[in-house]
Structures are given as structure tokens and as C-alpha cells.
Amino acid sequence: MHPDHDDHDDRADFDDFEDDRPSKSQLKRDMDALQALGAELLTLPEKRVAALDLPEALMDAIKEGRRIVAGTARSGKKRHLQLIGKLMRQVDPAPIREVVAEFKLGRAQDSLELHQAERWRDRLVEDDNALQGFIDSFEAVDVQQLRSLIRAARKDRAQAVEQRNGRAWRELFQFIKAHLLAAKGGSRDEDTADDGDDEGDDE
Numbered sequence: 001m002h003p004d005h006d007d008h009d010d011r012a013d014f015d016d017f018e019d020d021r022p023s024k025s026q027l028k029r030d031m032d033a034l035q036a037l038g039a040e041l042l043t044l045p046e047k048r049v050a051a052l053d054l055p056e057a058l059m060d061a062i063k064e065g066r067r068i069v070a071g072t073a074r075s076g077k078k079r080h081l082q083l084i085g086k087l088m089r090q091v092d093p094a095p096i097r098e099v100v101a102e103f104k105l106g107r108a109q110d111s112l113e114l115h116q117a118e119r120w121r122d123r124l125v126e127d128d129n130a131l132q133g134f135i136d137s138f139e140a141v142d143v144q145q146l147r148s149l150i151r152a153a154r155k156d157r158a159q160a161v162e163q164r165n166g167r168a169w170r171e172l173f174q175f176i177k178a179h180l181l182a183a184k185g186g187s188r189d190e191d192t193a194d195d196g197d198d199e200g201d202d203e
Contacts, residue, residue: 031085032085033093034085034088034089034093035081035082035084035085035088036085037088037093037096037097037100038062038065038081038084038085038087038088039081039084040096040100041062041065041084041096041100042062042065042066042084043103044099044100044103045103048099048103049062051099052095052096052099054091055087055090055091057087057090058084058087058088058090058091061080061083061084061087062084064080065080065081065084068080113177113180113181114177116180117173117176117177117180118173120134120176120180121153121169121172121173121176124146124150124153124172124176125150125153125154125157125172131143131146131147131150134146134176134179137183138179138180138182138183139182139183140182141179145175146175149168149171149172149175150172152168152171152172153168153169153171153172155168156168156169157169
């Protein structure tokens, strides 16, 4: 004789299955997260995106997205980001998140280096004692070149604003930045590099 079948147990099992399924609100949050991550891809350098080996359709959408973001109405951008978010469902988001986080960290470190270089430049131009401090802080400093750059920057800054060309100011900044990077044991990632420094040229 078979035991009586318990309909209550069947309903309980079905309810458990239902509970395991993500809610509509959770699905929407997941979709929004993928869309936001897709938008982050548009900010990455092309070679970093290429290294992710994404599906061709997603790569094409990213390339088109760069063009659209540069010159399309807001509604067009929103629709395209939704398309990218939909295509993002086909890939594992974890490696993409890692690359995006790494790139943002590089940007933050780059910004810190720029501020450090700016502070050193201001000190060297405004305070004679800062020269020895710089020499003591960094290795293999070409003191003659540094003195020359400081003199040129001071001379340029002494000019009326409309007569300044900023070249000496920028060259001093690049000299300082090179020593900051060397002290950290490497060269700046070209993806996050800022080729010039415009801040302070016209001060």
C-alpha cells in the first residue's frame, strides 16, 4: 500500500521553487547594473576593451556607443545604453568590473601624482630652500637643469599675464613628474597619462 500523497508537501516544494527565483525588482536592479557597467566600457581605452575579448555584437555596440555619446541626443544615448546592457547579459561581468576598477584606480593615482608635482613646482618657484629639499628627496637629480628650469619659470611668471607663454612652467612640471614616477619604480600607464599640464600656465 502506498502512503497517502500529501498535496500540502507539493505546494510547499513549489513555493520553495518560487522563492528561489529572483524578484522582478531584483532582475531590474541586475539589468541596471549591467547597463551601468556597459556605460563604463565606453570610457575605457580601446585597447583595454579589446583585451576583454568580448562578443563581436557587443564590441560593435561599444564602438557605436562612443560615436553616439559624442554627438547624439540624450534619448538616442539612452536607447543605445539599453542595447549595450542587453548585450552584456551574454558575458561574464566579473572580468569587466576588474578592468574598470583597475582603470579608475590608475586615474586616481595619476591625479595624485599630478597634485604632488604641482605642489613641488609651486614650492620650487616660490622658495629657494625647496631646491635642496627636492635634491634630497629624489635620486639622480640634474641640479643644473633644475636650476635653469626654475629660473625660466620664475622669469615667465614675473611677466604680465598676457605675456606669459607657460612653456617654462610646463617644462618644470614635466621634470618634476618624471622624478616622481622614477621614485615609484615605473613609468606611467599611457592609458592614464596626461600629456601636458595646462593648469597654472596663465597664473
